Amino acid sequence: MSAGVILFALAKTHDHYWSYVLPGMILDMIGLGLSYVGASVTTMASAPKGEEGVVGAILYTSFQIGSTIGVAVVSSISFSVNKKLPMDALSQFEGYAASFWSVLGMHGIMIVLVLAFVRN
Template structure:
């Protein structure tokens, strides 16, 4: 409540516990191929323990970093889970494509950047196409469609070969850009819609944190699978590693679509304005 927050200090313990939880969970996933099963379990377990401690702290804090009652909103929770998974797949996919182009194909940084430039079509489509689709079909359907498109893009790249022409990669890259334009803006609306005005900032911060956490987890998971599936530095082994790791973004996108499917019965959302949002891509 605002009157309680005004005279209270910063929730330092809550910030420390949630930050520690995120760091340990990401570290546990990223170090999985290099650590023993026991070490990985201990790291992840410590992260989960800190996450539980964070919840306990927030329940007792006079001015909690996150008021847990806000998580009772189904739309907000779905948006955060879908955003986390979508970001994980999106960043993991980009990372693997860059590895493929530079490690296996020997492309320069400039050539790789130009090749990936087509994914930036979301900067054009987000303000032009997405608002019209949301106005006609509603947030839930547009988000669901964007996540399905992301899954399609990753699936199209699964059979990547050692000498694929750029034309064979292009469909995946174009569809990924389209998927981002459809999913990201409407997710920001879904995460804040119905939230009290004084907690709009909190709702937005939760979604942004979910995106960043998901990006870190997606990169870590893709890296872990890639390392584990690569037997040597030979081209054939490198390709095997990329193909195995590409299942990570595909699985993340499908899970995100499954989560968002529960919101398909929600009422159609009215679009208050352009849904283009600042890109979270590094």
């Protein structure tokens, strides 16, 4: 996912679609699928016997709440950068690029947390 986000952040104009955006979408979706399945399997494998339903409910609730908070954080970063810039499309890209770099930072934090706390 991190490689996809980097490609999104580097796509500055519409002519970068084939070289940055499309490969970024492919890499991001592959990474998202792998991380979603990996998180689900890791969590459910460590669930106590008889508590799988509760663990699954907490897991998917955290997915929903986390994605909502993530969209809010990324949107606020983008809007706060873009409000200082002209309203043309090329200038507004700066806010979107800043939001993609912030997503890369969130990926880095999650990688460190996984390396620190996931044992199996």
